[in-house]
Amino acid sequence: MADNAAGLWETPAAEALRFRPGMQIADLDSRSTPGFVSSKIDGKRALHERGTVLSSLQEKLYANGRSGDNRSVLLVLQGMDTAGKGGMVRHVIGHVDPQGVDHVAFGVPTDEEKRHHYLWRVTKALPRGGQLGVFDRSHYEDVLVVRVHGFVPETVWRGRYDEINQFEKELLGTGTTLVKVAMFVSLDEQKSRLQKRLERPDKYWKYNPGDVTERKLWPAYQDAYQAMLDKTSTEDAPWYVVPCDRKWYSRIAVTELLIDAFERLRLEWPEPDFDVDTEKRRLAES
């Protein structure tokens, strides 16, 4: 079992992928594999080994949560259709004990959700202490699809960037570590992935005619993603920009980002809140 990923990376994923001011996503090569210097085969093999490491770290967080620790980790996945958010959940989060995962997929807001502030449904879905939360889409939809389609006036969505920063600052203050992942595929790769969904009856259900309509709005989405990164990548809640044309790379990369976040918590097993010897005696007599 690898206890680190040395050898596979020349630059750790958290460093290689972190959004830096001035970075332009228009220049991003979504087939690239930043930081990673080994082969696809090694990358795939590492996914299982590093998934096991992630699983151990998560168990420690869970154990602490059971002992009253308020800390949690929240993975936020944003990306265009076919970027691979679902596969990320299945193949990365799938390594972790389901008991410790709070997974939420945010779809088109329901009628009830629409009648509330856009952060209402997000706040309700936040992970409790000890949990690994996973947001498949998130509050960032409210400055992405909402901005692109003009579902609210510009004066409204313009104010949301600051509001989101403030919201996340409070989250950090209450013990939630955010891992924000922006997933990018190219327009060509998206076409190819959508085509595959139309070729196999067991994939039809993943296809949505609306996805093709959205492709025409690609430049507007690029602008919206760029603005999101520029305005909401902060020191303590940075965005990670993950090229996703190669699924194996994006999965091992996000696994490393999560491991990095967990390791920064410096988790120890919780101290017992009982006297071990007394309990051994009580148990023996029972």
Next chain:
Amino acid sequence: MADNAAGLWETPAAEALRFRPGMQIADLDSRSTPGFVSSKIDGKRALHERGTVLSSLQEKLYANGRSGDNRSVLLVLQGMDTAGKGGMVRHVIGHVDPQGVDHVAFGVPTDEEKRHHYLWRVTKALPRGGQLGVFDRSHYEDVLVVRVHGFVPETVWRGRYDEINQFEKELLGTGTTLVKVAMFVSLDEQKSRLQKRLERPDKYWKYNPGDVTERKLWPAYQDAYQAMLDKTSTEDAPWYVVPCDRKWYSRIAVTELLIDAFERLRLEWPEPDFDVDTEKRRLAES
């Protein structure tokens, strides 16, 4: 990949483990492996293969859910401390895509929960269409721990069996398939498992001094479990009685019970709600 479990079982798990009127849990050998005729090694190997089968079936349910199908599967796990409910979630449900799982662990009711009907928190946690729900403990706590400790008068808990049957009948009517699993360990095996938790600092967090106190109430719990089985194992929502002293057995057994439940749904991939050729053309032009 095994496409069936023939050869390992002389009687299918769903048949071998189904509670039958008159069955006495006092006579149950919790080290037994009903229906299973192969070795522990084969049982462990089968867990992975059959977990993959379960995962495929679950994906089909999920796909149908996305297409508006209301059906869901709900696994209910009941058992004394250390019976292995948590391990069941990790090692059986862990095979399934986290996106398709609604997992809920029911603990001591919160103050808010106490102020509601006991089915309130359960109803809120029911899986939506397309999901595999997992209840780690459930509404059955309200005729188990509640009965044993007399948290409510007998006249109250006596009425709950019928009420639960009625509740589950409605669930079935709205498309939820129930897989109710009663997990049994022996008093000795429980002691040994609790001892292990006291021997390793990375297991202390799983230990609760209250578990030893509960051991003294074992006969009363046996009575409560027997009554639960007698009164709430119905034709369409039967209990399965799973001996759990051998973890490898209980895990492969529950995997088979779930596969059986999914197969009875006779799921097909959903039909597309769009014209495939039209979409291929639209996509090519996009």
